Amino acid sequence: MTGSTAVPQHPEFLWRNPEPKPSYDVVVVGGGGHGLATAYYLAKNHGITNVAVLEKGWLAGGNMARNTTIIRSNYLWDESSAIYEHSLKLWEGLEEDLGYPILFSQRGVLNLAHSLQDVRDSVRRVNANRLNGVDAEWVDAAGVKEICPIVNISPDVRYPVLGATYQPRGGIAKHDYVAWGFARRADELGIDLIQNCAVTGLDVIGGKVVGVRTTRGDIATGKVALAAAGHSSVLASMVGLRLPIQSHPLQALVSELLEPVHPTVVMSNAVHVYVSQAHKGELVMGAGIDSFNGYGQRGAFHIIERQMSAALELFPIFARAHLLRTWAGVVDTTPDASPIVGLTPIENLYLNCGWGTGGFKATPGVGWCFAHTVAHDKPHPYNAPFALERFTSGALVDEHGAAAVAH
Amino acid sequence: MQLISCPWCGPREEAEYHYGGQAHVAYPHDVGAMSDADWADYLFFRDNPRGPFAERWVHAAGCRRWFNAVRDTGTHEVLAVYRIGEPQPELGTQASR
Numbered sequence: 001m002t003g004s005t006a007v008p009q010h011p012e013f014l015w016r017n018p019e020p021k022p023s024y025d026v027v028v029v030g031g032g033g034h035g036l037a038t039a040y041y042l043a044k045n046h047g048i049t050n051v052a053v054l055e056k057g058w059l060a061g062g063n064m065a066r067n068t069t070i071i072r073s074n075y076l077w078d079e080s081s082a083i084y085e086h087s088l089k090l091w092e093g094l095e096e097d098l099g100y101p102i103l104f105s106q107r108g109v110l111n112l113a114h115s116l117q118d119v120r121d122s123v124r125r126v127n128a129n130r131l132n133g134v135d136a137e138w139v140d141a142a143g144v145k146e147i148c149p150i151v152n153i154s155p156d157v158r159y160p161v162l163g164a165t166y167q168p169r170g171g172i173a174k175h176d177y178v179a180w181g182f183a184r185r186a187d188e189l190g191i192d193l194i195q196n197c198a199v200t201g202l203d204v205i206g207g208k209v210v211g212v213r214t215t216r217g218d219i220a221t222g223k224v225a226l227a228a229a230g231h232s233s234v235l236a237s238m239v240g241l242r243l244p245i246q247s248h249p250l251q252a253l254v255s256e257l258l259e260p261v262h263p264t265v266v267m268s269n270a271v272h273v274y275v276s277q278a279h280k281g282e283l284v285m286g287a288g289i290d291s292f293n294g295y296g297q298r299g300a301f302h303i304i305e306r307q308m309s310a311a312l313e314l315f316p317i318f319a320r321a322h323l324l325r326t327w328a329g330v331v332d333t334t335p336d337a338s339p340i341v342g343l344t345p346i347e348n349l350y351l352n353c354g355w356g357t358g359g360f361k362a363t364p365g366v367g368w369c370f371a372h373t374v375a376h377d378k379p380h381p382y383n384a385p386f387a388l389e390r391f392t393s394g395a396l397v398d399e400h401g402a403a404a405v406a407h
Numbered sequence: 408m409q410l411i412s413c414p415w416c417g418p419r420e421e422a423e424y425h426y427g428g429q430a431h432v433a434y435p436h437d438v439g440a441m442s443d444a445d446w447a448d449y450l451f452f453r454d455n456p457r458g459p460f461a462e463r464w465v466h467a468a469g470c471r472r473w474f475n476a477v478r479d480t481g482t483h484e485v486l487a488v489y490r491i492g493e494p495q496p497e498l499g500t501q502a503s504r
């Protein structure tokens with residue numbers, strides 16, 4: 001098509017692919033959602049633009065490409081709900097801020113309760129959420145059916161649905177578009193996004209990080225911000241830093257494209273499955289982690305099998321849906337199921353990791369807070385409780401189960 | 408699905424086992440003298456290498472006995488299995504890609 005009738009073409013490239021410069025003020029290691037958001041907010045909020053984001057593969061090809069895109073902020077503890085709610089508020093203005101469609105859809109999130117203990121924990125969490133200004137309500141089984149008519153609320157199943165917490169402002173977004181939106185803006189602000197650039201070493205002189213060694217040459221830098229999710233332990237070990245992290249495979253899958261049948265997001269901690277329907281029409285489901293440590297980006301089939309049986313009991317209508325694709329990411333789990341964001345014992349080296357199975361929803365929020373931490377050499381109040389020192393001081397933020405998630 | 412050899416029962420599929428995390432983490436012997444940092448290290452910090460990793464498994468659906476394995480966390484290949492109390496076998500230290 002030519003002439004004035006042509007529709008605007010999507011640009012071929014949303015960012016440059018520059019050669020790495022010999023030095024930067026800040027090097028962000030990891031070009032996933034968190035790394036890109038951190039770079040963007042370094043430029044936007046703090047005017048720091050001499051920044052490189054180093055990605056060993058392609059941009060947003062790790063967990064950012066593999067998650068199930070669920071966004072919510074209904075965590076139990078004050079510390080968690082503060083940072084996740086900050087993130088959710090940023091999500092609500094992100095499309096406008098980035099000038100890029102991200103298909104953010106606030107279709108609500110249901111966290112099902114299947115036992116009396118689940119019910120008590122859920123109601124407690126709803127009350128805690130409300131005290132923290134997070135939208136939350138408790139709905140009974142009939143209420144669940146009203147919000148999501150395809151859920152099976154029959155009492156004669158192994159794990160009957162007794163009710164659910166409901167966060168109407170929760171939802172999903174298109175993960176790739178989110179990454180591309182952040183990448184495009186960061187690039188426009190002058191940040192170098194460098195792909196196929198694996199970090200092989202960190203140079204420390206006098207207790208201070210001064211450079212990064214990569215497969216594309218050595219780079220001198222004032223500050224290094226690690227945002228490498230499942231591979232954080234490997235990076236930290238380069239400077240002899242031990243992290244309370246175990247890396248596990250986390251699997252997810254999609255069905256073929258179906259007519260819209262699933263209006264919301266349904267999560268069930270007890271039966272280990274969470275389900276939504278993507279804009280394109282595929283059912284997107286996640287499982288719990290595989291038990292063993294693994295960096296192989298694949299997991300065991302019996303996990304998928306268990307997840308499918310749970311999904312089928314909740315959604316009998318899925319019985320004839322075909323599985324299209326399964327995959328796994330490497331998630332960085334911590335002992336208290338809360339992230340680690342802050343300073344390290346090495347000067348000018350900053351750490352963002354430990355988001356485990358729930359990092360996507362935090363993307364804008366942690367980018368904002370981590371950029372603040374790097375820019376000011378001091379944690380933002382929202383990530384101050386998530387310091388590495390908490391494992392020594394004992395001030396854990398225990399979100400196991402409390403967050404209604406299968407961490 | 409990983410195929411794991413129980414040192415007593417032989418090769419069985421992964422679903423028969425439960426995972427026990429890093430092997431050879433001894434209970435500290437002088438607990439009264441330990442600092443908070445020592446306790447943090449014992450309670451919360453474990454190795455997390457990409458490559459060979461000595462770890463515990465229990466053959467839950469078989470002989471129900473614990474044993475140790477060295478498994479490459481990059482390739483998920485089991486490199487060695489050995490019984491509790493036996494020393495960790497010497498293996499090449501080359502990490503996987």
